[in-house]
Amino acid sequence: xxxxxxxxxxxxxxxxFLGVLxxxxxxxxxxxxxxxxxxxxxxLCILQRVSVITAGVLFLVAAVHDPExxxxxxxxxxxxxxxxxxxxxxxRHMWIIAQPPGSVAECGAxxxxxxxxxxxxxxxxxxxxxxxxxxxIDWHFLGLNMPTWVLMALVAVGTWAVAVxxxxxxxx
Numbered sequence: 001x002x003x004x005x006x007x008x009x010x011x012x013x014x015x016x017f018l019g020v021l022x023x024x025x026x027x028x029x030x031x032x033x034x035x036x037x038x039x040x041x042x043x044l045c046i047l048q049r050v051s052v053i054t055a056g057v058l059f060l061v062a063a064v065h066d067p068e069x070x071x072x073x074x075x076x077x078x079x080x081x082x083x084x085x086x087x088x089x090x091x092r093h094m095w096i097i098a099q100p101p102g103s104v105a106e107c108g109a110x111x112x113x114x115x116x117x118x119x120x121x122x123x124x125x126x127x128x129x130x131x132x133x134x135x136x137i138d139w140h141f142l143g144l145n146m147p148t149w150v151l152m153a154l155v156a157v158g159t160w161a162v163a164v165x166x167x168x169x170x171x172x
Contacts, residue, residue: 012165020063044089052154062075075165076166079158087155
């Protein structure tokens with residue numbers, strides 16, 4: 001992979017900026033679905049967005065910093081931590097969707113209310129248990145739902161982070 005990126009004239013900084021653009025595109029599309037198509041995100045969708053935004057910010061910091069090899073590997077690892085958390089949340093979301101109707105708890109309090117009245121660790125626990133709103137499928141593309149697309153996108157972004165930050169040289 002690194003020889004392909006190097007032959008294409010891609011250096012580490014440019015690769016990280018491309019990672020930023022990918023994350024921006026994912027968030028822009030999520031906002032389009034929310035505000036343009038009027039599909040409200042469930043709490044698990046919001047946590048997936050947080051993972052994408054975190055990866056994007058880390059790509060940006062890596063691109064601006066443009067560290068030597070050891071630092072680049074740290075950035076690649078941190079970006080992968082962000083994408084792995086998003087992958088885990090998307091996988092959990094897919095599992096909740098796959099459950100038979102009636103086996104997932106009904107919709108509970110909305111995220112804003114829970115954030116106001118509960119400590120963060122309890123909010124996260126309740127969100128990850130899932131609720132009826134997380135089991136509802138409002139959007140499909142090519143037969144796949146949003147969490148499936150997010151999972152595939154995060155796998156691609158995480159793979160890109162490793163390829164760029166572990167195997168692509170810094171431009172001299």
